[in-house]
Amino acid sequence: MNLGLNVIDSSQRRTILLALLVTGGILVIDSSAVNLDGYLMIEVAFFGTAGSRSYAERDNSFLGLIVNGNKYLIDCAGSPVHKAERAKFDWTSIDGVILTHWHVDHVYGLPSLVQHLKFIGRTDTLSIFCLETVAEKLASLSEVFNLSPSRGYPVMEIHPVIAGEESPFIIRSDHAIFPISGKHSIPSFGVRVDDFISGKKVVYSSDTWRSEAILAAAMDADLLIHEASFLDEDLPEARVLGHCTAGEAGRIARRCRAKQLALIHLHREKEIEIQRFNQEAELEYGAKVHIPDDLSWLRVE
Ligand SMILES: [Zn+2]
Ligand SMILES: [Zn+2]
Numbered sequence: 001m002n003l004g005l006n007v008i009d010s011s012q013r014r015t016i017l018l019a020l021l022v023t024g025g026i027l028v029i030d031s032s033a034v035n036l037d038g039y040l041m042i043e044v045a046f047f048g049t050a051g052s053r054s055y056a057e058r059d060n061s062f063l064g065l066i067v068n069g070n071k072y073l074i075d076c077a078g079s080p081v082h083k084a085e086r087a088k089f090d091w092t093s094i095d096g097v098i099l100t101h102w103h104v105d106h107v108y109g110l111p112s113l114v115q116h117l118k119f120i121g122r123t124d125t126l127s128i129f130c131l132e133t134v135a136e137k138l139a140s141l142s143e144v145f146n147l148s149p150s151r152g153y154p155v156m157e158i159h160p161v162i163a164g165e166e167s168p169f170i171i172r173s174d175h176a177i178f179p180i181s182g183k184h185s186i187p188s189f190g191v192r193v194d195d196f197i198s199g200k201k202v203v204y205s206s207d208t209w210r211s212e213a214i215l216a217a218a219m220d221a222d223l224l225i226h227e228a229s230f231l232d233e234d235l236p237e238a239r240v241l242g243h244c245t246a247g248e249a250g251r252i253a254r255r256c257r258a259k260q261l262a263l264i265h266l267h268r269e270k271e272i273e274i275q276r277f278n279q280e281a282e283l284e285y286g287a288k289v290h291i292p293d294d295l296s297w298l299r300v301e
Contacts, residue, residue, distance in 0.1 A: 057293075076107060201222055218253075230245045
């Protein structure tokens with residue numbers, strides 16, 4: 001099939017992909033006519049991989065997510081534009097920001113992102129997907145920094161997320177993103193990303209104690225990104241604070257038969273201790289566990 005296009009923007013691409021789905025899902029692309037490089041995959045940029053305590057090698061955990069070219073941030077910690085540019089993630093055209101919960105280490109970069117969007121003259125609204133309680137905080141944040149559209153800031157359009165709801169909070173022709181209930185010290189949700197084109201599934205736990213909902217959502221996932229704030233020796237503390245251990249993350253990944261496991265939100269102060277997380281999780285998972293460096297990428301295609 002020659003689609004007769006040399007350059008496609010994201011809306012055109014969605015139309016093409018929808019047409020392909022509707023017409024039976026047979027995907028035949030003449031790659032000389034349509035450049036789909038960078039599409040048809042889920043890509044995750046690890047802007048930070050530390051727990052709430054950052055240190056020289058690792059900053060607070062947050063992610064860039066690209067699904068078939070659609071760009072999202074999952075949480076927004078320190079210096080988001082600096083991180084995005086170093087990771088070569090195009091932040092200027094992001095489709096939305098998903099805020100999993102209102103802990104400082106997950107949200108404190110948002111005013112800076114909004115300010116940078118003003119600097120580049122973005123007029124499109126910035127979609128923010130968050131719990132209703134977080135929406136109230138965002139209103140206060142906007143007031144504190146006076147991020148008013150009348151002063152040139154982009155409109156922050158809030159899309160309330162109900163954790164535990166089975167329907168997606170983002171649904172496009174080629175992908176959907178679902179909330180998953182976590183068990184944290186405050187309301188928090190993880191995300192499940194379904195790519196309809198490749199059939200791949202990526203799950204991110206965000207901050208949580210062991211969650212059956214996350215385990216169920218991650219069944220046979222192509223990539224499970226799970227928090228591992230502690231080691232098993234700190235299990236009582238992890239449970240009280242609503243976090244997981246590397247061992248728990250490994251056990252969850254084994255039970256849900258995740259094809260790849262990546263650990264982030266590592267609550268340590270020294271890089272030399274990180275290998276203990278790896279060893280503990282691998283022992284339980286029974287396969288290699290990936291601990292991404294800050295600003296590195298994982299691609300599922
Ligand atoms: Zn956190
Ligand atoms: Zn948290």
